[in-house]
Amino acid sequence: MRSPRRSAARRTTVLSREAVLLTVPAVVAALLGAAAPAGSATSGKPGAPGAGDAYFPLSGNGGYDVRHYDLTLRYDVASRHLDGKAVLTARATQDLSRFDLDLKGLSVTGVTVDGGAARHTTRDGQELVVTPRHALRKGHDFRVTVTYRGTPKPVSDPDGSPDGWIPTDDGAFVANEPQGAMTWFPSNSHPTDKATYDFTVTVPKGYTAVANGVLRGQSTAHGLTTFRWHEAEPMAAYLATSTVGKFQTEQYTTRDGVKVYNAVDPREAKKAAPVLKKLPSVLEWESKLFGPYPFRAAGSIVDHAPDVGYALETQTRPVYDSAPDLDTLVHENAHQWFGDSVSLTSWKDIWLNEGFASYAEWLYNEQHGGDSAQKTFDALYARPAKDALWAYPPGDPGSGKYIFGDPVYERGAMALHELRRAVGDKAFFRILRAWAAAHRDGHGTTAEFTRLAQRESGKDVGPLLHTWLYTKGKPAHA
Incomplete structure (x- = not known):
């Protein structure tokens, strides 16, 4: 978002010769089971009324x-x-x-x-x-x-x-x-x-x-x-x-x-x-x-x-x-790529959508005659500590109310830029491609992205990403 905001084997019940020796109640029970549709269970429990998302508890369902x-x-x-x-x-x-x-x-x-x-x-x-x-x-x-x-x-x-x-x-x-x-x-x-x-x-x-x-x-x-x-x-x-x-x-x-x-x-x-x-x-x-x-x-x-x-x-x-x-x-x-093909597992990880798409804007401008990504970063970082950009961490905004706010978009992009500076361009762009390929048509989490970034770069970038994604306030910048 950009805003001014296979088949299961069929199951049948067959009475063997040993089944003749069953008591009458047991035979009745077996026959009742056979009368149920193929693939059905004779008992079960209700599916959960939500997928377990902390921000939207009733969204999705279980079972x-x-x-x-x-x-x-x-x-x-x-x-x-x-x-x-x-x-x-x-x-x-x-x-x-x-x-x-x-x-x-x-x-x-x-x-x-x-x-x-x-x-x-x-x-x-x-x-x-x-x-x-x-x-x-x-x-x-x-x-x-x-x-x-x-x-x-x-x-x-x-x-x-x-x-x-x-x-x-x-x-x-x-x-x-x-x-x-x-x-x-x-x-x-x-x-x-x-x-x-x-x-x-x-x-x-x-x-x-x-x-x-x-x-x-x-x-x-x-x-x-x-x-x-x-x-x-x-x-x-x-x-x-x-x-x-x-x-x-x-x-x-x-x-x-x-x-x-x-x-x-x-x-x-x-x-x-x-x-x-x-x-x-x-x-x-x-x-x-x-x-x-x-x-x-x-x-x-x-x-x-x-x-x-x-x-x-x-x-x-x-x-x-x-x-x-x-x-x-x-x-x-x-x-x-980032959000549709590689999708979220929980809404608190929405920076994996919006931070990536926002950084794509920075990269496009950088490679098409506009401001460098560093210049864009610097302009944002110059905002004072009380600015809304630093109001909450993008890796867990705190509630559904904040998932489309500036920290998710802009500070999320800033986290990627800091990762790029730490590992170099060659490793950084390899990380982006590896993330999109490894999770294509599937899902991803911030923890999985962090592990992938460390594997592809050979560097311990966990602390850096933690600082930019999960700490409160304006992060220190080297």
Whole structure:
């Protein structure tokens, strides 16, 4: 963000000759077990109602991992009404009697698990509690289908910014960081659970629905247009989008074979054009620094959403609330490596997203005729000890309220610059590439980054990173 802020073996019960000698009650019990669906457990316990994140305790859920989301949406722009069907393919990570999905503000009209009707209730305003007819055995792959409808509304983040499905004058700006995915589809909404996605989105003719990945096709009939998108690489729910508007669109393929799709609100087109033209060269430059681009699609969604106040690194296709400047384009696309491909395990580690993307801006300017990264560092370090830059440590901001503050972005970038000075350019850029490669399509932590940096550089950089990421106040600088 940049802001002014495989299958499990099927289990059957077979009565051997020895089973004939079983007592009648035991035989009955065995037969009851055989009557349960293949792959089910005869007992289990509820999945946790959250993923265990200290900053957002109810985000995500326990007991299962989602492998794929198939989302079918129909949005009426005039009435702001959404009809949805979500099919989640998942695997139980424990014997599971019931589980939660994150969903807020929408009416659920039906839930099935493996084709059988399941009981469902809501709790705490954002937890859809699903109880299948039979408990699910650990390792069992299952499918849950949820149909729902209503008028989606954004949530307000701890810092006061809107998040999720945000209505605009011509559609919706859809940006979910950190918790807004639950406003428009049921999910396991924490970065630790990544999945692939299909989107089928129907909107009134004349409007465009832009989601993640590659456009598989679009068709118009009876005054409605349907867009089909596919994201083949794992993605956290907060990085999904389905932005709707009246857009000018363009498509092309880069020299590296990446399919680009840009959608621009006409009101932002003139200002956005010269910046968007630089996207292929920016991706090429970032690929040289960070390693191969991690996805098969790229692009931009430039909306006219003056009340939003930020851009977001939605996977493969960042969404901007207005025409971006070049720094913002560089920042959001750097996130495709740092944040999207390599994702968080907890929100307190968000500097691994924002500090890296901010430092990418410094590097771009340094290598394209602007200020050196050292000059940028020095200007920031000159701020007095009481400045907001030093208000809290970027490695653990303290609460969700502060995860998008200056310390996370700027002091996070400063930590990387100090690392660069300590190990030298050759080792530093090797560290960046090794981090992106080692954790591609996965997750990382600050501790893992520190160990990797020490291994790649051969230097004990743990104390330095600890000082810049975890100590309070303005760090001493050699």
